[in-house]
Amino acid sequence: MAVFRNQPYSSGRFVVDLGTGDEGFSEVQLPVFAELGTIYREGGDKNSAQHNLPLHPQFGLAVLRRGFQGRLELYQWWREIALGQVARRDVSIKLLDESASTVVVIWKLKSAWPSGYYFSPLLAGGCEVLIESLELTCDEVEME
Template sequence: MADDGSKQGATWPLPKFRFEVDFGTQLKGIAFQEVSGMDKEVQVIEYRHSNSALFSTIKMPGIAKYSNVTMKRGVFVNDNTFWAWMDEIKMNTIARRTVLIKLLDEAGAVTMQWQLNNAWPTKITGTDLKSDSNEVAVDTIEIAHEQLIITNGS
């Protein structure tokens, strides 16, 4: 007999299709088609003591590096929010924000959250236009950030 999940204590992995993104005070609960690139990498520092008996190096953790996060979103009438954010970038002046990516459960409660600190747009790609297509127009925004903090929902 197959396990239908009705047993007490059964746990299931979280589905990834229901999520929203907050870009600050005026931009809350934005729906995206796709979010990717939430990566963290710690660089490796190799070191060898001059009097070490081992003929090899010691590997130690170095500086943390974060990938740019890419988000894809449908184009809406009179909504140039991301283009306006990109236009705020001038020489040595960047409108940095805290971006929250929230994974939601079936009731809409936050189950997991990724917080991007000091985030700013590095690239926006407008939709491609095709006269023989029936697809939705989608813009892509790429965001650089300095820290990724993951928290669990309440």
């Protein structure tokens, strides 16, 4: 699925599908991909060298940010989790080319759920856009 070209893509055109259709966000922090490992040493080894063995992948948080427009969908999804309901979704983050006509890569967050929901500060006399942020935890991330 990923579309190769000789020059890097811009990070400025993307859409997010929270399982309910494409939505716009002003910023997306993609999760960190890491491999958890363990140190292993056999008692009968003639030397004291330890071996690092991979165990399983671990994925950091994804963070979605957008200007608050009075829509409560992100809050309601977080609230379902806070009330103990199973509300996991498969979330797709799609990077688009500069013309916004072609999807060039997709990050698929499997079984994602909101682990944090918060706003930017309210500032008296300020004219900044109020930003709502949603942190997502997921079981797995695939790229295609």
